Every structure is written in C-alpha cells, then in structure tokens.
Amino acid sequence: MKKNIRAYYEEHYGIKIPADFRILHIDGKKSNTHISNLLLLPKDIYADITKAYNDLCRVGLSYNFKKAFQAALRDDHQCDNFCAALEFFEEALSNVFIWVARKHFEDLGKAGVELSDRVKQSNLTYRELKR
Numbered sequence: 001m002k003k004n005i006r007a008y009y010e011e012h013y014g015i016k017i018p019a020d021f022r023i024l025h026i027d028g029k030k031s032n033t034h035i036s037n038l039l040l041l042p043k044d045i046y047a048d049i050t051k052a053y054n055d056l057c058r059v060g061l062s063y064n065f066k067k068a069f070q071a072a073l074r075d076d077h078q079c080d081n082f083c084a085a086l087e088f089f090e091e092a093l094s095n096v097f098i099w100v101a102r103k104h105f106e107d108l109g110k111a112g113v114e115l116s117d118r119v120k121q122s123n124l125t126y127r128e129l130k131r
Contacts, residue, residue, distance in 0.1 A: 003033050009040065022046035045095050052092035055085040
C-alpha cells in the first residue's frame with residue numbers, strides 16, 4: 001500500500017504543510033518512507049535539488065563517478081555538462097543545508113535557546129554556518 005507522504009508527515013509532526021512546500025525523500029528512494037528519510041522544503045529549493053539530482057543522473061554521476069569523470073576528460077562537451085551539473089548541484093545542496101540550518105535555529109529559538117547574532121543573520125551561506 002502506497003502512503004500519502006504529505007498526510008503521513010503532517011500526522012507525525014502535527015502540522016499542516018503549506019501548499020508551497022514539498023517533501024524530499026533524502027535517499028532518493030520513494031519506497032523509503034521512514035520519517036527520518038523525509039525532509040520538508042520550500043518548493044523552489046525542492047525544485048532546484050530535484051533538477052540538480054536529475055542533471056547528475058543525466059551525466060552519469062548518480063551511479064559511477066569515476067566512469068562519468070573519465071568520459072568528461074575525453075570529451076569537451078561532456079566535460080562542460082559534467083562541470084555544470086556539479087556546480088548546480090553544489091548550489092542546490094547548499095540551499096538545502098541553509099534551509100535546514102535556519103529551520104533548526106528557528107526551532108531552537110522557539111525552545112528558548114539563546115542564539116548568537118551571527119546565527120540570526122539571514123544572509124549566511126552554508127560554509128559560513130559550518131565555521
């Protein structure tokens with residue numbers, strides 16, 4: 001029986017998911033519906049990470065990095081596609097990390113944890129958050 005992932009997520013967390021949010025299966029497997037594999041994202045970030053993953057699949061990176069890298073070294077066009085897919089994926093993944101970190105910090109604030117001014121800034125990048 002296929003689960004209604006939105007209803008499952010809403011029931012688990014006791015929330016109503018806004019229409020402009022999507023649920024990402026972290027491991028990419030729709031059959032893995034464990035709550036720890038589900039991530040709620042704004043639809044624009046969801047669209048970017050999904051596109052980035054599909055781009056990686058298109059250039060062969062999802063299954064064999066070494067093979068895709070070797071193919072890119074032999075063909076300039078393939079190399080351009082390979083690099084573009086990696087760059088887009090890095091940007092999309094960075095946006096996912098920023099969203100998760102901000103959501104986590106927001107949840108900590110709601111729980112009464114005092115956050116530093118640095119953390120409260122909305123223009124931090126993922127790399128800056130990791131420092």
